[in-house]
Structures are given as C-alpha cells and as structure tokens.
Amino acid sequence: MNHQYYNVLGIMSGTSLDGIDIAHITLLRKESWSFHIHRAITVPYTSEMKQQLAEAITYNKREVEQLNLKYTRYLAEKILNFIDAHKIDNLVAVCSHGHTIFHQPQENYTLQIGNLPELAQLINQRVVCDYRVQDVALQGQGAPLVPIGDQLLFGAYDYCLNLGGFANMSFEQNAQRIAYDLCPVNVVLNHYALKLGKEYDAGGAFAKAGTIQTPVLEQLNSLEYYHQNAPKSLGMEWVNAHIFQILDPIKDTCDIIATYTEHVAVQIAKQLEPEKTLLITGGGAFNTYLIESISKHSSAKIIIPEAVIVEHKEALIFALLGVLKLRNENNCLSSVTGADRDHSSGVIYVP
Structure with missing residues (x-):
C-alpha cells in the first residue's frame, strides 16, 4: 500500500x-x-x-x-x-x-x-x-x-514501560531496540485483590495497608527468570508454576499484595539507568503506590502521559503493527524477540 x-x-x-x-x-x-x-x-x-x-x-x-x-x-x-x-x-x-x-x-x-x-x-x-x-x-x-511502536511513536523516551498483566519494557541499546518481559504485574495483583472483593488494587491501597514479607520477597527476587538474558517472555503458565506457590502461604492478603508490589518495583528499578526518562503506560500506571515504590528504588524520571495513552497504548500499537503489515514492512524485531x-x-x- x-x-x-x-x-x-x-x-x-x-x-x-x-x-x-x-x-x-x-x-x-x-x-x-x-x-x-x-x-x-x-x-x-x-x-x-x-x-x-x-x-x-x-x-x-x-x-x-x-x-x-x-x-x-x-x-x-x-x-x-x-x-x-x-x-x-x-x-x-x-x-x-x-x-x-x-x-x-x-x-x-x-x-x-x-x-x-x-x-x-x-x-x-x-x-x-x-x-x-x-x-x-x-x-x-x-x-x-x-517495542516497534515504542521505537516509531514514542522514541523520544529512554525507556517505555507497560504495566499491564505483565510488565514489559523497551529501549535502544547499541542502535538496536531491546525489549523483554520484566515480571508479572496485574495478573498477580488482581488475583489477590479479588480475594478482598475488588477487581484491582485501586491506587495501591491494599499494598499500602499490608506489610512486606522480606523472606518471601527475597524468594521472589531469586527466581531464575530474573537472571536470564533477553530475549525472554512470560505467560500465565510461568505465573501458575512459580509465583502463586510462593505467595499463597502468606496468611494476610494485604501482606501478599504489599510484598508482590515491592517485588515488581524492585524488578523494574534494577533495569533502569539513573536519570533516564521512563514513559509508563498500562493500568498499573494508575497504581500510585507502585509508581512511588519504583521511584524509591530508581532515580529515573517518570512520565505518565494522558489517560487515553496510558489505557490504550497497546491498542494503538497493534493498529500500527497492522498498518505495517499492510505496507509489507517489518513489525517484529529480531533484536527483541530473538527470531x-x-x-x-x-x-x-x-x-
């Protein structure tokens, strides 16, 4: 076309x-x-x-x-x-x-x-x-x-982070786009919020009310996936096999959510270089407690765009992928997926 x-x-x-x-x-x-x-x-x-x-x-x-x-x-x-x-x-x-x-x-x-x-x-x-x-x-x-959409539409930012069911991030490195799944986010937080009668942890209120369980946090952070090199990606199969069995023994659900929110913040922050710009989108961008927790662990400059982009950036980018397909132009990057x-x-x- x-x-x-x-x-x-x-x-x-x-x-x-x-x-x-x-x-x-x-x-x-x-x-x-x-x-x-x-x-x-x-x-x-x-x-x-x-x-x-x-x-x-x-x-x-x-x-x-x-x-x-x-x-x-x-x-x-x-x-x-x-x-x-x-x-x-x-x-x-x-x-x-x-x-x-x-x-x-x-x-x-x-x-x-x-x-x-x-x-x-x-x-x-x-x-x-x-x-x-x-x-x-x-x-x-x-x-x-x-990440192809991050590169073509949001290339002004050093990092593009999506906080959806999973956290994934993309950035430029050695003239190539690099991206990978960092960790599960809302597939876990929403699972436990439902046990407290809510669809999700609005603003991180449950996390704020809970107490971080340090031994469990250390167990989460030591999972093998986090020490693997990119390209890498996650699915619900991995969450079911690794995350829930670590968290379920905690008796208080707010403690679970507090501990897991801290885990997410730690995993994200350790990927970031100091003072770089970080664009955050996805439903997790509205979790103010999670955003504050990321800020505590990193000096990156966090930018949260207007709500329509926060909520619908992925729909926007899949529209772009479709148009690139119609133009017979690359929409999958081997530097990202390992293809x-x-x-x-x-x-x-x-x-």
Whole structure:
C-alpha cells in the first residue's frame, strides 16, 4: 500500500482480563509516524466470558476450538457496536491482537483466540491479526511486540514501560531496540485483590495497608527468570508454576499484595539507568503506590502521559503493527524477540 494516511481500529485484550480495548486511530506517515486517537473504550467482559478466558489454559483442544469461535463472535459484536455507536466509516482495516490463551515459545507454540477468518466476515471489514505465530515459527519468543511502536511513536523516551498483566519494557541499546518481559504485574495483583472483593488494587491501597514479607520477597527476587538474558517472555503458565506457590502461604492478603508490589518495583528499578526518562503506560500506571515504590528504588524520571495513552497504548500499537503489515514492512524485531530475522508478521483477512 502506497498511501500514507490510515483510518483504522486497534483492538487489544490483555492477560489481566480488564476487557477489550477498542480504539479508533488515524496513523500518518510523513518523515516519521504520527497518530491521533479519536476515541477509545474498554469493554468489560461478562462474568461468563471472563471466567472462560481465565480457565481456558486448562481446556482440551476441542474446548479451546469452541471457545475460539465463541470469542471471535463475541469480539465481532463488540467491534460492530463501537463502529455503529460512533458512525465510523472508510476504515482501512481492523487490527486485532486477539486474546492469549497459551504462550509457550520454548515449545514453539502460542495461541491468541479471536483471530479466525470469520472475524472479517462478521464485521465486514478487512482484518489484520495473529501477529505472534510467525515470530515463534522463526524461533522467536513471539513477544513482546509493542517495542516497534515504542521505537516509531514514542522514541523520544529512554525507556517505555507497560504495566499491564505483565510488565514489559523497551529501549535502544547499541542502535538496536531491546525489549523483554520484566515480571508479572496485574495478573498477580488482581488475583489477590479479588480475594478482598475488588477487581484491582485501586491506587495501591491494599499494598499500602499490608506489610512486606522480606523472606518471601527475597524468594521472589531469586527466581531464575530474573537472571536470564533477553530475549525472554512470560505467560500465565510461568505465573501458575512459580509465583502463586510462593505467595499463597502468606496468611494476610494485604501482606501478599504489599510484598508482590515491592517485588515488581524492585524488578523494574534494577533495569533502569539513573536519570533516564521512563514513559509508563498500562493500568498499573494508575497504581500510585507502585509508581512511588519504583521511584524509591530508581532515580529515573517518570512520565505518565494522558489517560487515553496510558489505557490504550497497546491498542494503538497493534493498529500500527497492522498498518505495517499492510505496507509489507517489518513489525517484529529480531533484536527483541530473538527470531531468525526481522519480519512483517500477521495475517490479513478480507470479508
């Protein structure tokens, strides 16, 4: 595609199960890329869908296939509602990440549901999706994928940190973009907040009320993953195998949340050089206690942008990945994922 103006939707569903992020975006390519987010929402999952997505990691092949089709139809309904409500027309594409069920790059396998050809037919739009599979086939981690967007849209910052279900960060090093998952964040904090009757730890109030359990904190910080070199990435399989079994023996849930919040702050801070600029986005950016904890461990200059970018930066960047795919330009960086080469990933479906 030769034109430089792209009217698209970016769609993202994260592992923290907050909901489906849908953003109407204009991307413009001149000397460099620029963007405008016209409107963006997060559509909460129904309790039934949220439960199925959380349990899907235990499903057999047939159950996963059934959920994939159900989720694709569910996703199509939410996208159509958004398009109709805002009277959006002349879209170049709907660029959708899907929802990750399995992520096992060491087994050459990753699965994001909602990336079926039916999606294009149901919404009657061109769809670009399924960005991770090709990277894993090229011996990459299939994650993180956001760093190409950090480089092209947010390159003015030394570090770009996303605090979502997992913390991942990207930065330039020796003229290459480097990125990796730092640690789980909201997939753990939200899990324990639910035990206290809340969807998440608003502002870090539970963490502030708890007491950090130093022996447990040391056990968390000593996990092998944190001492591995990049490229590396995390999935719920790793969280289930390593994190919960360390935290569950703590009797007080606020103590668990306090200890884990401190763990996250420590893991992030140790990646940062002094006085560098750090752009923080994702739901965790609203956790003021966590942000303050990072500041206590690092002298990096923290920048939290306007709320629409905090909440929808990933939807924005998956829109960019889709446009790069349409332009047949690289949207996966081997320096980030460890794949055999840079490549243009994703599949394109037409109605």
